[in-house]
Amino acid sequence: MKLITILALILSTLCICQSLLAAQPNVILLMGDDHGWEETGYNGHPYVKTPVLDEMAATGLHLENFYSGHPTCSPTRASFLTGRHPNRMGTFSPGWSFRPEEITSAHIMGKAGYRSAHFGKWHVGTVKAESPLNPGAMGFDEWLSHDNFFEMNPSFSRNGGPPEVYPGESSEILVRELIDFIGRASDAEKPFFTVVWFGSPHEPYSGLPDDLALYDDLPKKYKEKMVRLTSNETGSPTTRPQGEVLRERYAEITAMDRSIGTLRTYLADEGLRDNTLLFYCGDNGTSRDGSLVTPHRGVKGEVYDGGILVPGLIEWPDRISKPRNTKIRASTSDLLPTLCGIVGQDLPSRPVDGIDLTPLIDGTMNARSNPLYFWKYNNSNDEGAQLEHYLDPALQEGTTPLVKLMGGIATRNFKNLKHPTISDADYLGPRAIIDGRFKLVVRENRNGETEQELFDLKKDPAETKNLIEQKPAAAKKLRVALRQWQESVLNSLTGADY
Numbered sequence: 001m002k003l004i005t006i007l008a009l010i011l012s013t014l015c016i017c018q019s020l021l022a023a024q025p026n027v028i029l030l031m032g033d034d035h036g037w038e039e040t041g042y043n044g045h046p047y048v049k050t051p052v053l054d055e056m057a058a059t060g061l062h063l064e065n066f067y068s069g070h071p072t073c074s075p076t077r078a079s080f081l082t083g084r085h086p087n088r089m090g091t092f093s094p095g096w097s098f099r100p101e102e103i104t105s106a107h108i109m110g111k112a113g114y115r116s117a118h119f120g121k122w123h124v125g126t127v128k129a130e131s132p133l134n135p136g137a138m139g140f141d142e143w144l145s146h147d148n149f150f151e152m153n154p155s156f157s158r159n160g161g162p163p164e165v166y167p168g169e170s171s172e173i174l175v176r177e178l179i180d181f182i183g184r185a186s187d188a189e190k191p192f193f194t195v196v197w198f199g200s201p202h203e204p205y206s207g208l209p210d211d212l213a214l215y216d217d218l219p220k221k222y223k224e225k226m227v228r229l230t231s232n233e234t235g236s237p238t239t240r241p242q243g244e245v246l247r248e249r250y251a252e253i254t255a256m257d258r259s260i261g262t263l264r265t266y267l268a269d270e271g272l273r274d275n276t277l278l279f280y281c282g283d284n285g286t287s288r289d290g291s292l293v294t295p296h297r298g299v300k301g302e303v304y305d306g307g308i309l310v311p312g313l314i315e316w317p318d319r320i321s322k323p324r325n326t327k328i329r330a331s332t333s334d335l336l337p338t339l340c341g342i343v344g345q346d347l348p349s350r351p352v353d354g355i356d357l358t359p360l361i362d363g364t365m366n367a368r369s370n371p372l373y374f375w376k377y378n379n380s381n382d383e384g385a386q387l388e389h390y391l392d393p394a395l396q397e398g399t400t401p402l403v404k405l406m407g408g409i410a411t412r413n414f415k416n417l418k419h420p421t422i423s424d425a426d427y428l429g430p431r432a433i434i435d436g437r438f439k440l441v442v443r444e445n446r447n448g449e450t451e452q453e454l455f456d457l458k459k460d461p462a463e464t465k466n467l468i469e470q471k472p473a474a475a476k477k478l479r480v481a482l483r484q485w486q487e488s489v490l491n492s493l494t495g496a497d498y
Contacts, residue, residue: 066312106139207251
């Protein structure tokens with residue numbers, strides 16, 4: 001009888017665990033490449049067509065003030081995965097990797113019983129099998145990924161294998177692979193966690209004929225202004241009329257939008273949509289070659305809102321039953337803490353810059369609890385410092401080819417450096433803090449002099465009026481908080497968190 005009782009308790013416990021696992025929501029995190037805030041129909045763009053994103057904004061949670069963790073791509077991706085500012089792990093700029101000691105959302109979700117996969121652009125290290133930074137090493141069960149960005153007919157590495165060409169439009173390919181993964185995870189009765197980082201609309205641009213045709217009027221409208229970008233033919237820099245460039249860029253955005261629609265339709269048809277959290281954002285503001293109309297100041301690479309404000313959308317019918325808009329500010333650093341809150345896992349025991357947004361998802365958050373910080377580290381200071389490589393450079397050599405050449409090669413290599421000590425120069429680089437309605441921007445001019453700007457984002461979202469003289473107390477408070485935060489970040493940079 002005792003044995004029967006014990007067995008019954010074990011079976012009961014297993015059933016409870018299985019029930020809890022089944023109740024866990026599926027999670028799909030999508031991100032566009034260089035897709036700025038204004039380049040959506042729902043944000044009023046005069047040309048670009050994004051019917052699927054528009055519908056998500058109308059039916060889900062529209063994050064009106066969602067920020068990328070950094071004004072460029074690799075650093076934002078590090079924040080997306082870890083919940084930490086990229087400077088904490090030496091991911092300073094595009095092509096700088098993060099570090100193998102970092103704890104990612106894939107690690108967190110794996111502990112919670114999820115089957116996980118990464119698809120598309122990786123760009124925080126190499127994707128080859130021997131890399132200690134490939135998606136598998138950083139917690140994902142499967143991956144079909146590229147070291148950097150890609151266009152039509154992309155080359156991807158599957159689970160670290162040699163690159164293979166996948167014919168077709170890249171967003172369609174990634175969603176097709178994602179759907180296949182979801183089907184296999186569902187057959188295994190496992191909740192799934194996926195990160196899909198599209199290659200669109202990063203330059204150089206290309207598009208399908210039907211998508212290009214939607215924008216055939218733009219070359220004549222914008223033929224005077226010339227912009228600099230990569231040539232698809234040579235892989236080297238070229239100059240072209242902006243109208244031609246916009247036609248191709250917007251075609252990429254529309255193709256990506258349509259692929260997201262394919263995914264949403266699949267989830268609905270399979271009965272998965274209600275219990276799936278579907279998220280979309282961009283990785284930084286619009287690139288200079290593609291910038292046309294925006295209510296915000298700046299472009300990709302700048303800490304003004306035009307460089308860091310991106311589309312932000314969440315659909316989750318089981319938990320977001322009615323459409324809502326929110327002006328509460330959030331960022332990619334909030335994703336890992338939010339996932340921890342959703343699946344009941346503890347935060348990593350190290351400094352985390354993001355916050356749990358589950359109260360925002362549930363409609364109970366009235367204000368953000370801590371500031372948002374942005375910092376484009378001046379890594380030029382490291383060039384003559386003879387700093388030691390964090391990893392063997394051979395492990396940081398990329399394998400997946402792309403159109404754009406750099407240093408004469410069609411692949412991308414990465415680096416990360418050790419910073420055992422910190423100097424005053426390490427605090428430099430354009431930086432900003434947003435707390436409530438106020439934003440402080442601090443940067444050094446060409447003469448090395450520090451300049452400060454204070455903006456009231458509620459009254460002046462375009463950041464046109466500097467209030468530094470009118471509100472010195474508010475500026476000082478933000479400046480002190482920014483400096484204290486930088487101290488914490490630089491302490492992490494030395495490796496103290498590990």
